[in-house]
Amino acid sequence: MEVLALVGPSNTLISPNADVEETINFYVEGTDPGTGKVKAYLVGTPGLVKWLVLPDSPVRGLFEQDGRAFAVAGSSFFELFADQSATFYGTVAEDDNLATFASNGSAGHQLAITSGGVFYIFDLIANTLTAVTIGIEPVTMVEFMDGYFLVNKTDSRTFAFSALEDGTSWDPLDVDERSEASDNIVAMIRSHREIWLLGSQTSEVWYDQGDALNPFAPIQGVFIEQGCVAAFTAQRIDNSIMWAGINTDGSGVIWKANGYTPQRVSDHSVELGMQTYGFAGARAWVYQDDGHLFYVLLLPYAPWAFCYDVSNGTWTKRASWDATHCVWIPPRAQCHIYAFGKHLVGDRSNGAIYEQSITIYTEEVVSA
Numbered sequence: 001m002e003v004l005a006l007v008g009p010s011n012t013l014i015s016p017n018a019d020v021e022e023t024i025n026f027y028v029e030g031t032d033p034g035t036g037k038v039k040a041y042l043v044g045t046p047g048l049v050k051w052l053v054l055p056d057s058p059v060r061g062l063f064e065q066d067g068r069a070f071a072v073a074g075s076s077f078f079e080l081f082a083d084q085s086a087t088f089y090g091t092v093a094e095d096d097n098l099a100t101f102a103s104n105g106s107a108g109h110q111l112a113i114t115s116g117g118v119f120y121i122f123d124l125i126a127n128t129l130t131a132v133t134i135g136i137e138p139v140t141m142v143e144f145m146d147g148y149f150l151v152n153k154t155d156s157r158t159f160a161f162s163a164l165e166d167g168t169s170w171d172p173l174d175v176d177e178r179s180e181a182s183d184n185i186v187a188m189i190r191s192h193r194e195i196w197l198l199g200s201q202t203s204e205v206w207y208d209q210g211d212a213l214n215p216f217a218p219i220q221g222v223f224i225e226q227g228c229v230a231a232f233t234a235q236r237i238d239n240s241i242m243w244a245g246i247n248t249d250g251s252g253v254i255w256k257a258n259g260y261t262p263q264r265v266s267d268h269s270v271e272l273g274m275q276t277y278g279f280a281g282a283r284a285w286v287y288q289d290d291g292h293l294f295y296v297l298l299l300p301y302a303p304w305a306f307c308y309d310v311s312n313g314t315w316t317k318r319a320s321w322d323a324t325h326c327v328w329i330p331p332r333a334q335c336h337i338y339a340f341g342k343h344l345v346g347d348r349s350n351g352a353i354y355e356q357s358i359t360i361y362t363e364e365v366v367s368a
Helices: 268-277
Strands: 025-031 040-044 047-053 059-066 068-073 076-080 086-091 100-103 110-113 118-123 128-132 141-146 148-155 158-161 176-178 186-190 194-199 203-208 216-218 234-235 240-247 251-258 259-266 283-289 292-298 305-309 315-316 319-322 328-329 332-338 342-347 352-357
Touching: 025 305, 025 315, 040 148, 047 251, 047 342, 059 100, 059 110, 059 332, 059 352, 068 110, 068 176, 068 342, 100 251, 118 141, 128 186, 141 186, 141 283, 148 186, 176 319, 186 234, 186 240, 234 283, 234 292, 268 305, 283 332, 283 342, 292 332
Parallel strands: 100 141
Antiparallel strands: 025 040, 047 352, 059 068, 068 076, 076 086, 100 110, 110 118, 118 128, 141 148, 148 158, 158 176, 186 194, 194 203, 203 216, 234 240, 240 251, 251 259, 283 292, 292 305, 305 315, 319 328, 332 342, 342 352
């Protein structure tokens, strides 16, 4: 007998008489295009097994490109290797934010890092880490596009761009300021060959106009009446970007860009959860597994994370079970890379990096 009411997403509403559905540590998968006995069923979310424990914590960022993988844990910067070892390359400034990364690859052999408001360049040939003064410190995020590193100044409307293929060279005149609105830049994220500047109330999109002296300019006619409430919720996903929004009318909606138009993808259940637990320390990470593309939104004060499955537009919840106190607690992961053929996630409480897999059915977590 098919009982469809038991298979579906989370949907806990303000009125418990209306709906109190909770789907925790499962996601919905349809049987189309086949002719299965049911239209949909529930699949267990991936388990975790300890892959490596770094001697500093927490894991604040992971990055992989061209077969090399790196991590920032606490105030330490490491390279990770396929044999589950790591090499320490130096210290970085630390705060409560995630570290961000970008690389110019074989054109410049540099990896750029922002951490604790400071900008660093790691030489991928010499394996040396150097703090670089840009002139607009403190900085929040780094991106790379068309040969330039770009960083945004924290709590300002300003961002700067480096010399071509050289993150150690910054001209004090190579600074731009968003001018279409007066609110500060909260998050800066590249999408295709455009830079999205998500503000505290509104947003705009810049592009490379081809001028060697002043390469970046806002796209004329593009102005978005939606800002970003938490910088590290902004993620590239599904050839677009998603983020937690805010504007003059309120906050607490997850948006996905459709061209230059934000489309609401959160539902009332997710929005109630976000309003209940707040956005302090909120962050998101993205991964693809078994054909499903997931956006995992971690709210540190909530007992779970909200997970959006792009493939079917459903939201479910993810959590770890605290057997001592018999309560749900937020999942351990707060950042992700796909490296060495594995999904690796970093622990929000300690220096553990876990392998995440749908073929692992338990959580082997390291105590905080």
